[in-house]
Amino acid sequence: MTINKYQGRTKEEAVEKAKQELGEGTVILNVKEIKPKGIFQIFKNTTYEVTAAVEEKEAFTVPKKAENISLAADEKIALPKPESDWKEMLAQARAAEPPAEKATEPAGNSLHEDLERRLENLSNMLEKQFAAEHPVREEIPEVREADSESLQFMKMLYRTLLENEVNERYVNQIMEEGEKVLHNGSSVDMILANVYQKLILKLGQPEVICADGKKPRVIFFIGPTGVGKTTTLAKIASKYKVEYEKKVAFLTADTYRIAATDQLRTYANILDAPMSIIYTVEEMNRAIAQMSDYDLVFVDTAGFSHHNDTQREDMKKLLDGLDEAYEKEVYLVLSATTKYRDLLEIADIYKELADYRLIFTKLDETSAYGNILNIRLYSGAKLSYMTVGQNVPEDIEVFDMQKLVKQLLGGR
Template sequence: MIIKKFQGKTENEAVEAAKRELGKNIVIMNVKGVKKKGFFRFFRSDMIEVTVALEEENERYYPLKKEEKKEPASPSKVVYPSPYNEAQISRSLIIENLDEEKRENTLLEEKLDNLHILLEQQLQRPDSEKEEEEGEVHSELEKFTKILYNTMLDNEVSEKNANQIIDEIEKSVKPNMPFDYALSSIYQKMILKFGKPMSITPPENGVKVIFFVGPTGVGKTTTIAKIASKFIVDDKKKVALLTADTYRIAAAEQLRTYANILEVPFRVIYAPEEVGQVLKDFAGYDYIFVDTSGHSYQNEEQKANTNDLIHSVDGLAEKEVFLVLSATTKYRDMIHIVDSYSQVTDYRLIFTKLDETSAMGNLLNIKLHTGASLSYVTCGQNVPDDIEEFNPQKTVKKLLGGQN
């Protein structure tokens, strides 16, 4: 297997460079930013580094023909060729004789190696007392799927989604396939389920209005400040901050304070009819970020007000809407929230407070329920540092029990 890193100004640029050199069959294993150095680095990366893998022809796994086997095998047993040295079967790659640069490019990076070792250790544990008493014997793959299933439930992936993933494993792998190949397969499948992150995109013409919606207390205002800092300080964009949250004075004052620090315009709007004038006043700007009032999904009046505000820019300016959710919210409540906002508009997802929970299952649950793209995640109150674009690779590793 070829493991290689590519850099570009954007993820797409790095991926295209990888495809040009290695072909279209690459698998993206990791994406990370190469940070700026210096006082004003904040959290913006100079470059994006993508780690990709390409399975070479002699590493593809398929049953050997009978004449190719060195020793007779049982008719029911499928033998898979392996690039592994048997003395090092716990490792995904033979790395003993590689130079320093190649040592860095191990399969799925060291973070996924941690997951591989964890699962291997669990597979070596004895079965439960009940299984021993009943004399049940489970294959390595059956043990593997059971561990993965329980791990996903522990991470609060819903039973429905966990069962669907396990069904896909059982359909896509061979009975005697080593579990580490099944692990790599399900890792890739879950990344595909999350899809490509979609953050704020540049306006095609004129100013773009960005609405942030969501329940009270999820951190909308702080999230706006973090994203605004990125665009203002790192990207040198002209940004104006607005709030339509006239219910909570503290929220308006908090955003006003951030606007003063960033030295950008701030305005309170009290009705959707004011939006037209706002667009005229800030016509020369790149973005207008709008903080909206949080409300219960059961409050029909406030939901109607949010709907009127968001659609007040239709035909006047480009817009994007981001639904901000707390990762600590219960799954059942999240379903009600996202369904309520789906009645108002299409949106992308931002998850906050990842530092306040160890379970990431709701990120997958809500993604699969809504079909909406994930954009940003936040993990603390520090502005602007505690925010990053959603990273599906890192999230899947956690969902499968790996260490980040």
């Protein structure tokens, strides 16, 4: 893994520099606002510093010497082979102690508080590591006996991820990948930094609507019934219209319910944007042709059960039927409160319809965020927006991976 820091006058500028240097697959680990200091601070502007990483393809590397271990780096640590193998120890621990409810484990609570404190310190720790003049070095004793603190900590991370409903398969994967680079003797902070980075890389960068491309760009919202497609569409359209001053227009293909068109019309009226109802592919292309002056055309669609073949076919026709002259983006809207197994099925069925990005709604109704990671990994689709309430337009955010990972690891 290559990790570097980049500065810019804006967050976007710093991110752009990182992407240019590190290339595809760049992941932002941390964003820091640097306020000017000193008596001339009023003449200086705030700058931004991003810590970015890119994971290289697996390559054989010569393990570094133990005294050069860095806290957050994903490097192999050369230690004398421990007497009891780390992996085996963890496997035994898992077998002996299946994930327990927080409430039934008093010792777990103080460990949890400890984890929260450590998560708080994590970005500082990453910062320190990248300060080139003062690389942080960790003293590792030559050989350690079974390191009970590290083992306890690995077990707690394992349990916390499961409690947050990250699927066991992915939890095992993350832990096993961690085990490859961490050995008995790794400090708790090294373990945490490693798992944190693994999760950030797995989640990837959020991808959102591009409003600067060829006009008009057509944005479809698809997904099961009642997940919040129309509300989310209105929130996003409103942001683009009000904050970014883009020209937005609406189409609705949701002609199954009478109230559906009224709902969208209300938002269109508030935003003073045109809206058309479309029944066929031809009507869609004709309507968009008349919206050539608009930056973004938001298309609301009817929610349907993924078991309904007719509606699925109609949706496919609509998505495939968009005139090739137009660029499109498709967002699959999912509720964070839907069961894991159902989400898998939905992700599969909608994959047959289009390549989509993921929006998760109703995050205010759950505290377990594991399904976001599960579906991101299962579908391979990029995350985009998350919604946290019913208020239009404010209850929406672009996914913040640092925040999400902290939550997955038991932080606030």
